[in-house]
Amino acid sequence: MALFGQTFITGILMGGIYAIIAIGMTLIMGVMKIINLAHGALMMVGMYVCVVLFASLGWHPYIGMLVAMPCLFGIGWLLQKYSIERVFKVETILPESQVLLTLALGLGITEIIRLIFTSDYQVTYTPFSAKCFYAGGMSISAAYLVGFILAMVFVAALHIFLTRTDLGRSVIATAQDRDAATYMGVNAGRITNFTFALGTALAAAGGAMLLPIFYTFPDVWHPYLAKAFIITILGGMGSTVGALSGGLLLGVAESFGATYWSPGYRDVVGLIIFLLVLLFLPGGLKKVIGR
Amino acid sequence: MAEIKIMAKKSWFLPAILGIVVVAIPPFLGGYIQHLLILMMMWITMATAWNLLGGYTGCVSFGHCVFFGLGAYGGGLLLLHWGISPWWGMIAGPILAVIIGIPIGLICFRLRGPYFALALLALGEAFRIVFTNWVSVLGGACGVVSSRTWGVEKLPYYYIALAIAALSVYVVYRLMHSKYGYYFVSIREDQDAAEALGIPTTRYKMYALIPSAFFTGLAGAVWMNYIAYIDPEVVFNLSGISIMMILAVMVGGAGTLWGPILGGAIFVLLNEGIRAAVGPISYLIFMVIACLLIMFLPDGIIGDWAKIKRAFRRKKPAYVGGE
Numbered sequence: 001m002a003l004f005g006q007t008f009i010t011g012i013l014m015g016g017i018y019a020i021i022a023i024g025m026t027l028i029m030g031v032m033k034i035i036n037l038a039h040g041a042l043m044m045v046g047m048y049v050c051v052v053l054f055a056s057l058g059w060h061p062y063i064g065m066l067v068a069m070p071c072l073f074g075i076g077w078l079l080q081k082y083s084i085e086r087v088f089k090v091e092t093i094l095p096e097s098q099v100l101l102t103l104a105l106g107l108g109i110t111e112i113i114r115l116i117f118t119s120d121y122q123v124t125y126t127p128f129s130a131k132c133f134y135a136g137g138m139s140i141s142a143a144y145l146v147g148f149i150l151a152m153v154f155v156a157a158l159h160i161f162l163t164r165t166d167l168g169r170s171v172i173a174t175a176q177d178r179d180a181a182t183y184m185g186v187n188a189g190r191i192t193n194f195t196f197a198l199g200t201a202l203a204a205a206g207g208a209m210l211l212p213i214f215y216t217f218p219d220v221w222h223p224y225l226a227k228a229f230i231i232t233i234l235g236g237m238g239s240t241v242g243a244l245s246g247g248l249l250l251g252v253a254e255s256f257g258a259t260y261w262s263p264g265y266r267d268v269v270g271l272i273i274f275l276l277v278l279l280f281l282p283g284g285l286k287k288v289i290g291r
Numbered sequence: 292m293a294e295i296k297i298m299a300k301k302s303w304f305l306p307a308i309l310g311i312v313v314v315a316i317p318p319f320l321g322g323y324i325q326h327l328l329i330l331m332m333m334w335i336t337m338a339t340a341w342n343l344l345g346g347y348t349g350c351v352s353f354g355h356c357v358f359f360g361l362g363a364y365g366g367g368l369l370l371l372h373w374g375i376s377p378w379w380g381m382i383a384g385p386i387l388a389v390i391i392g393i394p395i396g397l398i399c400f401r402l403r404g405p406y407f408a409l410a411l412l413a414l415g416e417a418f419r420i421v422f423t424n425w426v427s428v429l430g431g432a433c434g435v436v437s438s439r440t441w442g443v444e445k446l447p448y449y450y451i452a453l454a455i456a457a458l459s460v461y462v463v464y465r466l467m468h469s470k471y472g473y474y475f476v477s478i479r480e481d482q483d484a485a486e487a488l489g490i491p492t493t494r495y496k497m498y499a500l501i502p503s504a505f506f507t508g509l510a511g512a513v514w515m516n517y518i519a520y521i522d523p524e525v526v527f528n529l530s531g532i533s534i535m536m537i538l539a540v541m542v543g544g545a546g547t548l549w550g551p552i553l554g555g556a557i558f559v560l561l562n563e564g565i566r567a568a569v570g571p572i573s574y575l576i577f578m579v580i581a582c583l584l585i586m587f588l589p590d591g592i593i594g595d596w597a598k599i600k601r602a603f604r605r606k607k608p609a610y611v612g613g614e
Contacts, residue, residue: 035405086586096351101585108578264424271417
């Protein structure tokens with residue numbers, strides 16, 4: 001029973017951190033209607049900003065996050081404005097060229113980081129990382145728990161932002177119907193840039209929450225990108241609540257897969273869920289939850 | 292005057308010259324150039340195969356490494372379990388790729404556009420993880436090591452790769468000049484309209500997938516025999532195989548016959564050439580080139596040939612509605 005509880009709690013805590021990365025992606029996907037494969041690489045850049053701050057100033061990643069997010073917001077804005085937006089206007093045989101562009105951008109960014117920091121693993125080890133709480137035979141890592149709480153704070157703040165402020169509502173309006181939003185006086189192009197930047201900043205926040213738990217290296221993002229789009233599909237495009245529930249679900253499913261099947265197949269669990277959702281639940285949890 | 296007539300038929304003349312060159316010249320070249328040519332032929336095969344499904348039929352696959360890896364592992368597993376020469380993989384590999392490809396197609400063709408791409412991307416990753424972890428049956432992360440039949444001699448491999456590349460181009464050419472070709476393009480242009488006109492779209496997508504998987508698998512089998520070593524991280528690599536296949540097609544021009552040929556050749560030259568010149572930074576340069584290409588020549592060199600010519604003549608295109 002303790003094993004079961006441990007697996008469940010670890011899954012939930014991990015899922016919260018996945019969710020914050022995935023919410024960034026789901027927002028971008030909702031507004032732009034493309035899959036942004038540069039998302040993972042931008043998360044990795046956020047992690048490296050934190051690593052640099054940790055190494056030079058000794059800032060804990062949770063504080064470094066406050067710097068990393070604006071940095072990545074800016075980078076995201078520039079990327080969207082000068083590169084991805086251009087491709088939207090171009091007529092091509094294959095509409096997937098935008099997806100490919102984001103992927104090429106992501107791989108290019110990875111190589112830039114590799115040139116600067118080499119492929120070595122970077123660790124931001126703080127005494128905090130090893131701290132645990134014990135309850136009923138289960139141990140809960142402090143870094144997981146704080147990461148999860150921070151992630152939930154971000155999700156709540158984002159939800160309020162999206163539903164209560166003008167800017168947030170414009171984002172939702174653009175996601176729902178771009179043309180209609182334009183007629184209502186929303187500057188859809190600007191909102192797209194803003195959404196891309198916001199999503200990237202959220203990814204950076206997710207990366208910073210992962211740092212005390214894991215190490216980082218330039219290719220660290222591949223599994224997280226996969227998880228982010230699995231969650232996006234699972235939760236439904238553009239839905240924060242869907243992404244949150246999808247993230248928690250994926251975290252738990254992976255955790256159970258790792259405990260009861262094999263740690264090596266942990267990532268396969270997510271991919272199987274992904275295929276099943278694509279086939280049997282198109283539209284994702286958003287359809288089930290009803291928002 | 293017969294010769295003049297033949298020369299006038301350019302569509303026939305150019306391939307013939309090219310054919311003579313690629314058959315006759317390589318024996319006189321050095322080992323490194325021959326190596327490049329072998330890789331080039333392999334990539335031309337893969338790009339042509341990808342182009343059939345992605346460029347012509349419009350099902351952009353981000354997971355063709357599945358077929359490449361299965362093609363390579365077809366021979367690899369025969370060697371691993373029964374000690375059979377990996378040359379039998381030239382038959383077993385592509386067949387394995389097709390056998391696995393059919394259920395993949397049946398499941399994934401229900402999805403469209405980016406969802407199809409993502410589903411295959413996920414499948415590619417899943418295959419990589421399974422092949423890495425299932426040690427008892429698939430060999431695990433150590434991969435499969437074989438030995439080369441001809442040692443350091445490269446020429447036989449070259450002719451095999453060349454034959455396969457030529458065969459793949461020929462098959463795609465014949466397909467695209469038959470009823471199937473028109474069906475494929477109509478599915479790409481508008482799937483709903485195609486369906487409304489009575490084209491069974493899923494079945495015709497399968498007809499595009501099967502040769503595509505077959506030839507990608509064949510390229511994988513050649514790789515297995517030529518490199519004599521495979522492991523899951525290499526043959527099921529997302530950025531190394533799946534994405535590069537797409538980029539090679541995009542460089543040349545998706546949905547054209549010559550696009551993948553040119554793209555595959557340029558890709559290998561660029562990739563190897565840059566690596567030889569500048570070292571580890573090559574991948575970054577390649578990605579920058581890829582980004583610029585997608586941004587400015589989205590239909591590739593062949594597809595946007597008119598655009599390139601116009602740019603060199605420095606003549607502004609006459610827009611009717613203004614820009």
